[in-house]
C-alpha cells in the first residue's frame with residue numbers, strides 16, 4: 001500500500017513538473033518560434049538516443065548483478081535439464097539479438113540525425129539484404145521451435161514404462177493432499193460425491209473398490225530418488241495449479257477431470273541442501289530472519305531448505321499459503337516412511 005501511494009505521488013509530481021514547464025514555455029516570447037527542428041534540436045536528440053542506450057545496457061547489467069541470485073537452483077528432475085537448456089539458449093539468442101539491434105538502432109539514430117542541407121538517400125530495395133535478414137531468423141526460429149516441440153513432447157509424455165510410482169495430488173481451497181496407490185500401486189476409484197468428512201474420507205474414495213483399501217493418504221509428499229513418478233491431479237472446488245518449481249513441473253488441477261504429469265526426481269533433499277546456490281539462499285534468508293528475531297517480529301525462526309509444491313492459480317484468499325512439503329529421499333528411507341503410514345482401510349476401521 002505504501003509503495004502504491006509512493007508511486008502515485010511520484011507520478012503526480014512528474015505530471016505537475018511537466019505542466020509547469022509547459023506553462024513556462026508558453027510564457028516565453030521566443031525570438032524564433034518555429035515548429036521545424038533546428039540542428040541544435042537534432043543534435044540534442046541524437047545524444048539523448050545514446051544516453052538511452054547506455055541506460056538500457058546499464059539497467060540490464062544491474063539486474064543481472066542484483067537479481068541473478070533469486071533464480072531457482074539447478075533442476076532436480078530428469079527432464080528439468082533439457083527444459084533449462086532450452087530456456088537458457090532461447091534467452092541467450094534473444095539477449096544477443098537485442099543487444100546488437102539496440103546498439104545499431106540507437107547508433108544510426110544518432111549518425112543520421114537531421115542536418116541542414118543533408119538529404120536522405122533514396123534506396124528502393126536490395127534483394128540480397130532482404131534475403132539475408134529473412135533467412136537468418138527463419139533458420140534460428142525454426143530450430144528453436146523444433147527443439148521446443150521435441151522437448152515439449154518428451155516432457156508431456158505420460159506413460160507406464162519403467163514401473164512408475166503412482167501418486168495423486170488432490171487440491172482444495174486451500175491445501176494439498178497426496179494419495180499413494182499402496183502395495184498394488186493402483187489408485188482406488190474416487191469421486192467428490194463420496195467425500196465423508198465425519199469418517200475422515202476426505203478424498204471421496206470408493207470404499208467398495210478393492211484397489212482403494214491399501215491407498216495411503218498423506219499431507220507430506222515423499223518421493224524416492226531416481227524413480228519415475230506419474231502424478232494424477234484432481235481438484236475439489238476451483239481451478240488450482242500444482243507447481244513444483246525445483247522439478248520444473250506444473251499442471252493445472254481442474255474440477256471434474258483428472259490431469260497428469262510425470263517426472264523423475266534426481267536430487268534428494270539432503271543433497272540439494274548442499275548445493276552452493278541453496279546454501280547461499282538459506283544464508284540470505286536466515287540473515288533477514290535473525291534481524292526480525294532481534295526486533296521481536298514473527299516469522300523469524302531459522303529456515304531450512306525443502307522442496308515445495310505450491311498452488312500457481314489464484315484460487316481464493318488463502319491461495320498464497322497453499323503449499324505442501326516435498327521430501328526426496330533414498331529408496332530405503334522412502335520405504336521405511338511408507339511402512340509407518342496408515343492405509344485407507346486401517347483409517348476407516350479406526351473410525352468405526
Ligand SMILES: [Cu+2]
Pocket residue numbers: 171172173174239240241311312313314315319322
Ligand atoms: Cu489453489
